[in-house]
Amino acid sequence: MSLAAAPTSATAAVVERVRERLRVEQADVARDPDHAKRVAYSEVRKHNDYALARGLAPVDDEAGCVRDVLAQVTGYGPLQPYLDDPTVEEVWLNAPDRVFVSRGGAAERVPLVLTDAVVRDLVERMLHSSGRRVDLSQPFVDASLPDGSRLHVVIPDITRRHWAVNVRKFLPSFRDVERLVQSGSLAPEAATLLTNGMRGGRSILVSGATHAGKTTLLAALVSAAAPGQRIITVEETFELAIDAADVVAMQGRQPSLEGTGEVSLRRLVKEALRMRPDRLVVGEVRDAEALDLLLALNTGVPGAATIHANSAAEALAKLAALPLLAGRNIDAAFVLSAVARSVDLVAHCVRDDSGRRRVAEIVTPTGRLLGDAAEVRVLYRAGRR
Structure with a gap:
C-alpha cells in the first residue's frame, strides 16, 4: 500500500524549501500556479546539484518529484x-x-x-x-x-x-444536456422535453435518491435555459456551475463562533426574488424554504430545483409537505393546490445496481387533485415505447 503520509526525505526537503520561498515572496499560488511550478523545478535542480557535489543520491525523476511537491504545496x-x-x-x-x-x-x-x-x-x-x-x-x-x-x-x-x-x-464533462444524452443518462426524447421546458419558461423539479445525478441534471438543464435569461441560484454550498452571461450564484453561511451571522437557504430565496430573476434555481429543497419557492412559482417566477424522493409523484407530495415546516399557520390545502398548479415538469433520476445513472421518468401535474395528492400525467418513462 502507498504510505503517502511519509514521502521520501528528498521530496520532503524540497517541499519545505519551496514552502519557505513562497512564504518569503508572499506568492499567491492559487492565482499564479505557474510560479509555484517554476519554484519547485528550481529547488529540485538545486537539490540535485547539491546531491552530486556531496555524493548523495539525486532525484532521478525530476518531473515526478515536481508533481509530488506541487501536490503537497498547492x-x-x-x-x-x-x-x-x-x-x-x-x-x-x-x-x-x-x-x-x-x-x-x-x-x-x-x-x-x-x-x-x-x-x-x-x-x-x-x-x-x-x-x-x-x-x-x-x-x-x-x-x-x-x-x-x-x-x-x-x-x-x-x-x-x-x-x-x-x-x-x-465534473464539467456532464454539465450540458448533449453530453448527458451521449453518456446514456438522458434519452433524446427526454432531453427534448426538458430542454423545451427550460427554454419555454416552465418550472422543473428534479427528484431522486442520493447520488442519483440530480444536481448534474439540474446544472445541465439550467445551462440550456433561453439565452438572455437572468438566473439566480441559491445553494447551501456551491455545486452548480452555470455557464451563462447573466447569472448570480449565492450560498448560505454558517453561524460564527458567537452563533451569529447565519444565512439560511430560506433567506437566500427571499433575497433572490428581489434581484429580478427570470429563473430562480434552488440547489436542493429540503426545509421551510420550500414555502418561499412555492410562493415564487405561484406568482409567475419560473423555477428549477432538486428534491430527494423515490419517484416523481412522491417528489410532488414532499414539496407539498415541506412548506408546513415554516409554521403552524400554513394552509395545507393551499400548498397542495399551489404545487399542482405551479410545477410544470418533474424529472426523476435513478441509479441502478451497476452505478449507472439515468432519468427514469418525466411527469407533469394536471393541475387537479386526487384526494391529498396532485394528479400527474406521465410524459416519458424509460423503456416504454
Whole structure:
C-alpha cells in the first residue's frame, strides 16, 4: 500500500524549501500556479546539484518529484491524483487507512494509507479558501473547493474515532444536456422535453435518491435555459456551475463562533426574488424554504430545483409537505393546490445496481387533485415505447 503520509526525505526537503520561498515572496499560488511550478523545478535542480557535489543520491525523476511537491504545496497531497483523475466522481475517507473512490457509480477502495494528522492538514487546506470551519462547536461542514467540488466533513465525537471526509467532484464533462444524452443518462426524447421546458419558461423539479445525478441534471438543464435569461441560484454550498452571461450564484453561511451571522437557504430565496430573476434555481429543497419557492412559482417566477424522493409523484407530495415546516399557520390545502398548479415538469433520476445513472421518468401535474395528492400525467418513462 502507498504510505503517502511519509514521502521520501528528498521530496520532503524540497517541499519545505519551496514552502519557505513562497512564504518569503508572499506568492499567491492559487492565482499564479505557474510560479509555484517554476519554484519547485528550481529547488529540485538545486537539490540535485547539491546531491552530486556531496555524493548523495539525486532525484532521478525530476518531473515526478515536481508533481509530488506541487501536490503537497498547492494541492491536496496524496488525494490530488484522485482529484485530478477525470474518471473519479467522488473521494471519501472513513479513516486514514480506509480511502475510497467512485468510478461510474461503483465504489472501490484505493491503496492509500494516511495519518490522522495528514487528514486534518488536508481538510484545513481545503477549507482555507471557503472561509468555513470545522471544530468541536461545529462538527459538520459543507464547503466548495476552488474547482467547484463539494467537501463534507464530520469529526469526532460525532464520528466514533476518525474524521469522515467526502469530496464530490465537479465534473464539467456532464454539465450540458448533449453530453448527458451521449453518456446514456438522458434519452433524446427526454432531453427534448426538458430542454423545451427550460427554454419555454416552465418550472422543473428534479427528484431522486442520493447520488442519483440530480444536481448534474439540474446544472445541465439550467445551462440550456433561453439565452438572455437572468438566473439566480441559491445553494447551501456551491455545486452548480452555470455557464451563462447573466447569472448570480449565492450560498448560505454558517453561524460564527458567537452563533451569529447565519444565512439560511430560506433567506437566500427571499433575497433572490428581489434581484429580478427570470429563473430562480434552488440547489436542493429540503426545509421551510420550500414555502418561499412555492410562493415564487405561484406568482409567475419560473423555477428549477432538486428534491430527494423515490419517484416523481412522491417528489410532488414532499414539496407539498415541506412548506408546513415554516409554521403552524400554513394552509395545507393551499400548498397542495399551489404545487399542482405551479410545477410544470418533474424529472426523476435513478441509479441502478451497476452505478449507472439515468432519468427514469418525466411527469407533469394536471393541475387537479386526487384526494391529498396532485394528479400527474406521465410524459416519458424509460423503456416504454
